[in-house]
Amino acid sequence: MFYFIIDILGTIAFAISGVLVAMEKKLDLFGVFIIAFVTAVGGGTLRDILIGNTPVAWMREYTYVLIIFITVVLAILFVNQLKYLRRTLLLFDTIGIGLFTMVGIEKGLTAGVSPVMCIALGTITACFGGVIRDILCNEIPVIFRKEVYATACILGGLSYFILVLLPIYTTYAYIGAICIIILTRLLAVKFKISLPNIYRKENW
Amino acid sequence: MFYFIIDILGTIAFAISGVLVAMEKKLDLFGVFIIAFVTAVGGGTLRDILIGNTPVAWMREYTYVLIIFITVVLAILFVNQLKYLRRTLLLFDTIGIGLFTMVGIEKGLTAGVSPVMCIALGTITACFGGVIRDILCNEIPVIFRKEVYATACILGGLSYFILVLLPIYTTYAYIGAICIIILTRLLAVKFKISLPNIYRKENW
Amino acid sequence: MFYFIIDILGTIAFAISGVLVAMEKKLDLFGVFIIAFVTAVGGGTLRDILIGNTPVAWMREYTYVLIIFITVVLAILFVNQLKYLRRTLLLFDTIGIGLFTMVGIEKGLTAGVSPVMCIALGTITACFGGVIRDILCNEIPVIFRKEVYATACILGGLSYFILVLLPIYTTYAYIGAICIIILTRLLAVKFKISLPNIYRKENW
Numbered sequence: 001m002f003y004f005i006i007d008i009l010g011t012i013a014f015a016i017s018g019v020l021v022a023m024e025k026k027l028d029l030f031g032v033f034i035i036a037f038v039t040a041v042g043g044g045t046l047r048d049i050l051i052g053n054t055p056v057a058w059m060r061e062y063t064y065v066l067i068i069f070i071t072v073v074l075a076i077l078f079v080n081q082l083k084y085l086r087r088t089l090l091l092f093d094t095i096g097i098g099l100f101t102m103v104g105i106e107k108g109l110t111a112g113v114s115p116v117m118c119i120a121l122g123t124i125t126a127c128f129g130g131v132i133r134d135i136l137c138n139e140i141p142v143i144f145r146k147e148v149y150a151t152a153c154i155l156g157g158l159s160y161f162i163l164v165l166l167p168i169y170t171t172y173a174y175i176g177a178i179c180i181i182i183l184t185r186l187l188a189v190k191f192k193i194s195l196p197n198i199y200r201k202e203n204w
Numbered sequence: 205m206f207y208f209i210i211d212i213l214g215t216i217a218f219a220i221s222g223v224l225v226a227m228e229k230k231l232d233l234f235g236v237f238i239i240a241f242v243t244a245v246g247g248g249t250l251r252d253i254l255i256g257n258t259p260v261a262w263m264r265e266y267t268y269v270l271i272i273f274i275t276v277v278l279a280i281l282f283v284n285q286l287k288y289l290r291r292t293l294l295l296f297d298t299i300g301i302g303l304f305t306m307v308g309i310e311k312g313l314t315a316g317v318s319p320v321m322c323i324a325l326g327t328i329t330a331c332f333g334g335v336i337r338d339i340l341c342n343e344i345p346v347i348f349r350k351e352v353y354a355t356a357c358i359l360g361g362l363s364y365f366i367l368v369l370l371p372i373y374t375t376y377a378y379i380g381a382i383c384i385i386i387l388t389r390l391l392a393v394k395f396k397i398s399l400p401n402i403y404r405k406e407n408w
Numbered sequence: 409m410f411y412f413i414i415d416i417l418g419t420i421a422f423a424i425s426g427v428l429v430a431m432e433k434k435l436d437l438f439g440v441f442i443i444a445f446v447t448a449v450g451g452g453t454l455r456d457i458l459i460g461n462t463p464v465a466w467m468r469e470y471t472y473v474l475i476i477f478i479t480v481v482l483a484i485l486f487v488n489q490l491k492y493l494r495r496t497l498l499l500f501d502t503i504g505i506g507l508f509t510m511v512g513i514e515k516g517l518t519a520g521v522s523p524v525m526c527i528a529l530g531t532i533t534a535c536f537g538g539v540i541r542d543i544l545c546n547e548i549p550v551i552f553r554k555e556v557y558a559t560a561c562i563l564g565g566l567s568y569f570i571l572v573l574l575p576i577y578t579t580y581a582y583i584g585a586i587c588i589i590i591l592t593r594l595l596a597v598k599f600k601i602s603l604p605n606i607y608r609k610e611n612w
Contacts, residue, residue: 029400031347032402054255
């Protein structure tokens with residue numbers, strides 16, 4: 001039940017981020033809904049396609065479609081108020097990537113792929129909804145340009161596979177990894193930490 | 205036989221729309237062919253991938269590749285004449301989305317997914333060839349910005365699942381749904397109907 | 409062993425081309441790695457998804473991820489020197505598409521699809537990593553605009569299916585086809601051969 005609520009909150013946060021990007025591009029009602037939908041379920045869909053877990057997750061479960069639909073309607077109605085919620089949205093979004101990463105890792109383990117690939121699947125689950133959103137909106141994906149976002153997912157995934165080696169319950173490793181993802185991202189945002197710069201000023 | 209002819213006409217119309225967009229972008233011969241191909245088969249391919257129906261449809265059937273190839277050659281040769289055929293092309297295209305939507309719904313039913321997801325699959329089959337075309341050509345997909353296009357597919361899909369509840373032959377429901385899609389789109393084009401505007405002038 | 413070395417060289421060349429495009433777009437470290445990765449494995453991934461060969465190839469084999477990772481690190485460190493290696497990179501890249509085309513064809517034959525579709529799969533394996541790279545970097549894919557690139561893959565694929573009809577070892581046909589792809593591309597680059605122009609000056 002706890003997981004389910006967090007999962008829903010993450011989905012809502014992702015859908016809202018989709019609505020905001022789509023409305024900046026002045027898409028119509030259908031476009032806004034599709035972008036919100038793709039942002040929320042795109043990462044999990046790509047993960048399911050890569051491991052051959054079809055029909056993909058959202059085809060087997062109404063809840064997500066329904067929640068995204070309601071989120072879109074509310075987000076469009078209250079779009080001006082949303083702008084004052086950036087901080088809350090960041091929190092949901094961060095909880096969302098934490099949980100989505102672990103969902104991806106679990107699906108990878110179930111599909112029998114190796115830990116490194118599980119971490120990749122977790123990162124894809126958490127991040128590629130946003131990548132597809134940006135491609136559909138004709139932007140270079142934001143996570144390729146700035147923000148410690150995918151990096152937090154990778155760190156969290158690594159932590160999980162280290163934590164499960166310890167003599168603790170798997171559930172604790174699971175929750176620990178989610179906390180590491182959330183903390184990494186929030187600290188990076190707060191202290192404006194970014195990945196090391198690879199461009200020398202004089203050359204680029 | 206009747207279905208087959210309509211299917212072919214739809215494929216041709218979709219391929220031509222691909223050629224026109226690709227030539228506006230001044231792509232080379234290979235680029236034009238790929239864009240035409242993707243426009244015609246992209247929606248069905250995405251549908252097959254989502255439900256795990258692989259190898260995807262066009263890999264198992266030569267006809268489409270051959271027809272698209274011939275269409276591209278003719279469209280390039282007679283590109284100037286095509287501009288006078290906008291009305292005819294619109295008709296083919298509209299018939300095409302009507303049929304493609306129902307093909308998608310049928311495949312969804314065969315794959316055992318629920319009615320709402322079948323409607324999503326139908327809409328994907330009809331519309332996402334154009335979405336992939338626009339992404340490859342570095343444009344925001346046109347169906348996210350204007351035109352009652354996907355909306356017609358969704359309405360048609362809904363109608364089908366309402367019509368099959370009536371005591372009539374499934375074939376009639378099938379044909380009825382196609383007619384509803386075609387009519388919705390043609391009326392929307394004729395009377396310049398669009399989705400309700402979600403932007404307030406003063407805010408955006 | 410010989411195949412393996414060429415395969416690795418091709419992967420390296422593809423990854424480097426990804427790094428160069430990503431750095432031109434000023435992506436961050438994560439973005440550069442993802443673009444390099446996608447350029448190197450994207451074609452094979454799309455092929456595997458289309459024929460339903462999942463989990464996709466790179467999920468089952470560490471080598472590629474490791475090699476791409478090392479390539480990215482070295483390429484970023486020595487990016488200025490890379491600019492003097494254009495000729496060497498072109499050679500690796502050309503050997504890469506030759507081999508990748510044949511890998512795709514073999515996978516298609518194993519999946520039981522017909523020769524024409526095998527050629528399509530070979531071309532996808534060789535070319536669509538670059539297509540996905542360009543889409544993620546918000547460019548119209550370069551192979552749709554210029555260069556005899558995909559055309560070389562198609563010619564090579566055709567040659568293979570003609571050569572296997574001759575009373576020679578399949579291995580010879582395999583190597584022959586790779587040579588034809590490499591020669592076609594190198595000659596086209598050297599003599600600046602391109603596909604026939606489909607635009608009349610006065611119209612476009």
